[in-house]
Amino acid sequence: MKPDIKICGLKSAEAIDRAVNRGASHIGFIFFEKSPRYIEPDLAGKLADPVRGKAKIVAVTVDPTNDELDEIVALLKPDMIQLHGNESPERVLTIKAVYGLPIMKAFSIRSADDLKPVEAYIGIADRFLFDAKPPKGSELPGGNGVSFDWSLLGWLDDGVDYMLSGGLNKDNIAEALAITKAPGIDGSSGVESAPGVKSVAMIDDFFDAVERACEPETASRS
Ligand SMILES: O=C(O)c1ccccc1NCC(=O)[C@H](O)[C@H](O)COP(=O)(O)O
16 A cells, blocks of 8 residues: 655745645655754745645654744644654653643654664654654754664554654565565655755656555556
8 A cells, every 4th residue: 555655845836736646645744953954934834835735744853842832833823843852752742732732652663672672652742753863963963864674663553653764765665565564754855955955857767666565466467
């Protein structure tokens, strides 16, 4: 079955339009100032307007304060908040209660131990996003274009709803899906021609690769 597909770190109308037309279920806007994908909330809101209802709008934040969330929620009007920092289960519950929006909680994975904290968020976060641990020296908690050992997700309880993330691209997405059977996938650097610059051609290639991976029999006959 085709997974949900989130394209993250969007900053241009052209890339948003292409991602949504190719079938992105989610589009993410990054509100972390050190990121090359950072976007002002008011511009994100304007870019999201034409695709509202066609794809879920995700506000990607890192240990956000309520003041930051107030501004992002007012201007972007997201369908979902992604928490990509060290937010505790209690903080996730508070954010859910204050903003009335579903939460995607991100975890950085390198080893099986990194999945242990997930249990405390089951029934609290609405969905998980499993990303690779940032390389040493990176200032970014996400968007580093690196992958982790996908077989680790075999340790997860069945029924945990998540997006697989971290260094996914047209060349590795088939293997990632074959190993994990992930219900959702998330791509960012893998569809960029330079940090923070999405390429519509690479977005096309990524969606083509997902389609091939999800319809192996059709693809091998043609
Ligand atoms: O993408 C960023 O720059 C970023 C910065 C700070 C927090 C999160 C960030 N990205 C979150 C995502 O959901 C990315 O899509 C995810 O980390 C995968 O990125 P990539 O490895 O580049 O595909």
